[in-house]
Amino acid sequence: MAPASASSDLVAMFTESGAAEWAQARGRLRGFQFYQQMLRGFCQMCGPNNGAQLVNARPAGAFAWLSSQGIQIGVEAGAVKEHTCGGRELGNVVNNDMRVVYGSGSHVTYIAMDEPFTAALPNREGTLARCDFSVDQAVVEVKAFIDRVHSVYPLIRIGLIEPYPYFTVDEITLFIEALDNVGVRLPFFRLDFDLRHRRNVDANATQDLKRLHGFLDSRGIDFELIVTGYDGKTDAGAVASAMALAYEVSGAVGRPHSVVFQDWSADRQGVGSSAVNLPEDQVGSLAWLVNNGMTVFR
Numbered sequence: 001m002a003p004a005s006a007s008s009d010l011v012a013m014f015t016e017s018g019a020a021e022w023a024q025a026r027g028r029l030r031g032f033q034f035y036q037q038m039l040r041g042f043c044q045m046c047g048p049n050n051g052a053q054l055v056n057a058r059p060a061g062a063f064a065w066l067s068s069q070g071i072q073i074g075v076e077a078g079a080v081k082e083h084t085c086g087g088r089e090l091g092n093v094v095n096n097d098m099r100v101v102y103g104s105g106s107h108v109t110y111i112a113m114d115e116p117f118t119a120a121l122p123n124r125e126g127t128l129a130r131c132d133f134s135v136d137q138a139v140v141e142v143k144a145f146i147d148r149v150h151s152v153y154p155l156i157r158i159g160l161i162e163p164y165p166y167f168t169v170d171e172i173t174l175f176i177e178a179l180d181n182v183g184v185r186l187p188f189f190r191l192d193f194d195l196r197h198r199r200n201v202d203a204n205a206t207q208d209l210k211r212l213h214g215f216l217d218s219r220g221i222d223f224e225l226i227v228t229g230y231d232g233k234t235d236a237g238a239v240a241s242a243m244a245l246a247y248e249v250s251g252a253v254g255r256p257h258s259v260v261f262q263d264w265s266a267d268r269q270g271v272g273s274s275a276v277n278l279p280e281d282q283v284g285s286l287a288w289l290v291n292n293g294m295t296v297f298r
Helices: 016-027 051-055 062-068 087-097 099-103 116-120 135-152 169-181 205-218 235-253 286-297
Strands: 031-035 072-077 110-114 157-164 188-193 222-227 258-261
Touching: 016 286, 051 062, 051 099, 062 072, 072 087, 087 099, 087 135, 110 135, 110 188, 116 135, 116 157, 135 157, 135 169, 157 169, 157 222, 169 205, 188 205, 188 235, 188 258, 205 222, 205 235, 222 235, 235 286, 258 286
Parallel strands: 031 072, 072 110, 110 157, 157 188, 188 222, 222 258
Antiparallel strands: none
């Protein structure tokens, strides 16, 4: 479960009263993921959420409480970004961001690298600045990020997120093989499957998903899937698009190793932060999506 950075009720999830509003969803979770900026003392895009608020949400703090519930803590972080192309520098940033978790007596189990090849390679759509790296240059920076994190936190599992069909399956497998060639053994690959933009007009999603799943399985890499709602106008539309994505992937490859129910919308209605996580019986909440989305993959 990965709530939006600016979701209005994030901190409330960890209070005594708020915890009761997602008890069923919590019982289904292996992990709870934070975007790295949410862990900082100040985050302009995070609304009321920051590391101090999460620590103060309950006596033990949100992070230690999650660990006590048997729920792993994950962080989505930038390894190569348009604004900072150096992997070592970004490794230092996330190490600093995670100090609040370790300082509260908990720990981070995994980091999901937020689409470093998307940021590193030339932008095929011409809309955003990119690092304009080759694949080999991108691999060097991704490895530098991983090595820097592991120099401080050697037990953290660090996996890769990349989008499809922005990248073809052949391109994704190329990235993974290139990382393997420099000694990076990914524990998981997380697919950001965008149903809105099938940029590869000749793509056969069902066959592509099967091929990717088989490739990852042959290398012992866990196949993970992001499930999110792309229709940001209404909660009902967001839920419908998220469930459509879940059904398409389930129909192609069955149950992934992990499914990440994720929300990054800061202002679903366009008038400030309206993304909500609670309560779990409210259609459109992220906890509702966890409970109902899980049934697709059984």
